[in-house]
Amino acid sequence: MTLDKTRPDRAQNPNPSQGVPPLEQLRRGxxxxxxxxxxxxxxxxxxxxxxxxxxxxxxxxxxxxxxxxxxxxxxxxxxxxxxxxxxxxxxxxxxxxxxxxxxxxxxxxxxxxxxxxxxxxxxxxxxxxxTPRLPDHHRSTEANSQANISHHYDLSNDLYALFLDETLSYSSALFDTSTVTAGIGPGSVGDHLVATPPEPSDRPDPTQHNVDLAEAQGRKIERLLDEAGVTAGTRVLEIGTGWGELAIRAARRGATIHSITLSVEQLELAQERIAAAGFADQCRLELMDYRALGADGAQYDAVLSVEMIEAVGAEFWGTYFETIDRVLAPGGKVAIQAITMPHDRMLATRDGETWINKYIFPGGFLPSVEVIDQITRDDTSLRLTGQLEMGSHYAETLRRWDRRFLAQADAVQALGFDDVFLRVWHFYLSYSQAGFASGYINVSQLTFTRENQQENP
Structure with missing residues (x-):
């Protein structure tokens, strides 16, 4: 499929709050x-x-x-x-x-x-x-997906750099590796690991919070790489490049990486960061929809994806996992990080439009761990073999992002974003933090192997 390699031009957008739909006036009556x-x-x-x-x-x-x-x-x-x-x-x-x-x-x-x-x-x-229905143009079809991703991720690399840490990781960190074992409960399908809640950090200067946040983001990535068995010579597929940190760390282990994204801005900066780290020869980055994978017959020993399934859309979850199943080499492993919600709430809210859809992530919808397990069992040879639940760590990650975002308000406005944009993003970060802190939503690292590998890991 042909993808648009142009980036949004804020100078051509009459709305200074890039990506924020105009607020409707109240109709009296x-x-x-x-x-x-x-x-x-x-x-x-x-x-x-x-x-x-x-x-x-x-x-x-x-x-x-x-x-x-x-x-x-x-x-x-x-x-x-x-x-x-x-x-x-x-x-x-x-x-x-x-x-x-x-x-x-x-x-x-x-x-x-x-x-x-x-x-x-x-x-x-x-x-x-x-409840309003998700608009058709926000469905995560091949025709719509790049526009949906661009709406959020192509806002400005400089914007994200203002509140993320030096790894430019835009997903939950893992502040320590201490865990407890939990049984079957909401958001799980069996015995699994739960990360011990992190200690909140309240440094007086929120711009200095990045030292241990960067370490925690690295810890998250390294654990995923371990779960997927990434070592020297591993052929890695990454679905959702982000700004390249996972690819850099996988290359540092001696792996070769094929990473795909639908964000023009992220692709460009990720290529720069990977080249600066000295791993350009080990990494191939492409602007590609995940559904186009496998056309060249390529197979991968490890497939990784960090908080990308949330953008797939409920009607395409089966396609997403079928694609992974198709390109996974014999003996391969899959490790993804996924934001999830309880199964009953997922069923109750499916197909409806939310504030997050309208203002932040068009077409996005959170799966449950149960539906992921069901789809992989019904439609693929993949089997869920490991889960680390870490919602409390996302609440702390978001708290730190929000503090730094607010502290950088002047710099955000200097990039061309207005007061409404600031309120949109403060609400988004706080709303998300509340979801994880309350347990209404969760995040897990999920590991999959093929059904016939479980007896002989």
Whole structure:
């Protein structure tokens, strides 16, 4: 397939907040008034069961059971947006400044822990009728996928460098390797490892947080390489190049790497970083959709992918794993890092559009570990043989990114991004941190071998 090798030009984009859709104006009328009244009643009922404090500033009234504080500056707008667009409207009301919270992640963590029960069950059954569907142009088809990826990853390499560590790793770090063994439970399919929660770091200067974060990102990558058995001479396929750190570390072990991406910006910088590290001869980087793999008959001893399955889309999970199965050489191993959600929540939210879809990751959707296990068993010869659950480490990773992003606000604006973009990204990072801190979402390193390898590893 032919891929577009041009990058977005912010000078040609009339919206200074690259990638941020314009906020819709509220439409007044009976329908808005009724939905706002219903939303207000449901919101007050939910808050009344939560350890939070909600301050209605115009009236001076306070709601909730005490805890992290949310301040409603324009409650009429807040309830109107919430009533019209649900959780998307909740996030959009933050973007317009209708509400705020000093500890945004702390506040969002409380309802995230109770997300499945905040709305009465009879109303939850109506979700399919009121939740907007994912737009067709955001489906992760071969025609759409590059645009979906470009929307987020081609914003600006300089932007990401402002808040990531020196490895430019944009995925969960692993702060230490101490683990406990857990049995079957939410987000697993059997006995598995759970990473011990990391100690939070509160250095006075958030720009100095990168020393141990870089070490933790390296630890994450090295563990994946170990799980996939990458050594000298290993033929490695990486699906989702990022900015090249995994390829560099695999090459350092003596492997040869074929890495594919759909991001023009990432491809260019990854090539520069790999060449500077002295591994250009061992690494082949391509702008390629994963579905095009295997056309040349190439086989790989190890397939790795870090937080890329989230962009595949539910309807293509089978295709993704079938592709990996097709190009994996006999005796090969697969190691991926995947953000997941509980199976019941995945089923309840499948096919709907979320705030994250609209503003951050078009076409993205989180699988469950259970569905990954089911698809690989039903459609491939791959079998899930190892899992390290590390959601608490992602919460800490996001906390550090958010602190540094806010500390670099002036530098972000100097790149051409405006105040709305800053609020979008602070909400995104805090919202994500809350998801991992509450356990509503999780992240795991998953290892796969072929079915006939399990008896003779």
């Amino acid at each position: 009976p329908r808005t008034a009724i939905s706002a009244a219903v939303a207000k009643r449901l919101f007050h009922a939910a808050v009344g069961r939560l350890a939070v404090t909600v301050v209605d500033e115009p009236s001076g009234k306070t709601y909730g059971r005490g805890g992290p504080t949310m301040r409603l500056h324009r409650p009429d707008e807040f309830y109107a947006r919430l009533g019209r667009d649900g959780l998307i409207g909740f996030g959009e009301a933050y973007l317009t400044g209708a509400w705020d919270a000093e500890d945004l992640a702390g506040f969002l963590t409380v309802p995230a822990a109770r997300m499945a029960t905040l709305i009465p069950e009879p109303l939850q059954r109506l979700r399919a009728f009121v």
